[in-house]
Amino acid sequence: MATQLKPNSRYSEAEWEARQQLAACYRVFDMLGWSEMIYNHITVKCPDEENAFLINPFGLHFSEVKASNLVKIDIDGNKLDDNPYPVNLAGFVQHAVFHRNLPDAHCIMHTHTTAGMAVSALEGGLQPINFYACNFAGQIAYHDFEGVTVRSEEGERLIEHLGDKRVMLLKNHGILVMGRTLPEAFIKHWSLQRACEIQLATLSMGQPVHVPQEVVDVHQRDLSKVSIPGGPGKADFDAMVRLVDRTDRSWRE
Structure with missing residues (x-):
């Protein structure tokens, strides 16, 4: 994914690149x-900062997210920059528990898509009945719905139910995935x-x-035989960013 130079000295080159990649992902x-x-x-996670991560500003639509308006917070939810936007407590609580406890959870994604919520509400969850479902057979964790995720004590159960998996269906709620890189997630x-x-x-x-x-x-076993260089998801994500760029490049700002 092509990026531009940082706009000012507030950000390191590594952080600006992470901001641009994350902003592009929101647009995708x-x-x-x-x-x-x-x-x-x-x-x-912020590069070179063990206990800091970037999250979307609460109040903005995904289509409005830019590299510069992402909010930088620490693992306890404290803002680390002068961003005027608040952070959604429900987003912080859920994501922070994984960033805190899982060194490999560099990127975490949670959505309420219609299909994701519907399957998460189905007895038995995802079934091995199509090509993509077979990718995940035996690799999905499940967590019972406990209401909106704003209580830190639920984090213990989220970690316990996730176990060694990095994909979870939150029952009656939606999709949760994490990856060692953003493209992998x-x-x-x-x-x-x-x-x-x-x-x-x-x-x-x-x-x-x-x-x-x-x-x-x-x-x-054979899925790795159809991968291309660059790491999991990189070519796919880059292709989607090119499509976004055809109509709106403001995420780079």
Whole structure:
């Protein structure tokens, strides 16, 4: 993803690059129809700062997020810059617990897409009945709905239920994915969203065909053979950013 030089000395080159990548991701999510009014969140850890991360300003639509208006907060929710926008408590509580406890959770994405919420509310959750669902078979954690996520004590259960997985369906709530990089988290979210969309379409028609476990195992084993250089999701994410740039490049500011 091409970026521009930092606009002033407030940011390091590394932080500005992270800000631009995250701002671009918000615009990509909006382009793909994953916005939810002014709610939901994508966060990334600040480079070279162990206990700081970037989050969207509460009150702005995903289409309004820019590199410069992202809010920088510490792991306890304190703002670390002079950004005038507040931070949504529900976003901070959920994301902070993972950033605090999981060193590999560089980027965390949470959405309320129609398909994601619908499958999360279905007994049995995601089923191995399509190509993308087979990517995730045996790799999804589930967490029971406890209401809006504003109580820090729920974090203990979120961590416990996540275990060693990095994809979770929050029951009756939506999608939660995390990655070692933003593009890796993006391709997880995109694939899980597609799996949920296709499951909704399939179940509306009748009894689905379940893929046998032995075929799922082969599918997951061979997925790496169709990857391209650059790391998981990089080429996919860059392609989406190019599409965003055709209509609006203001995320770079």
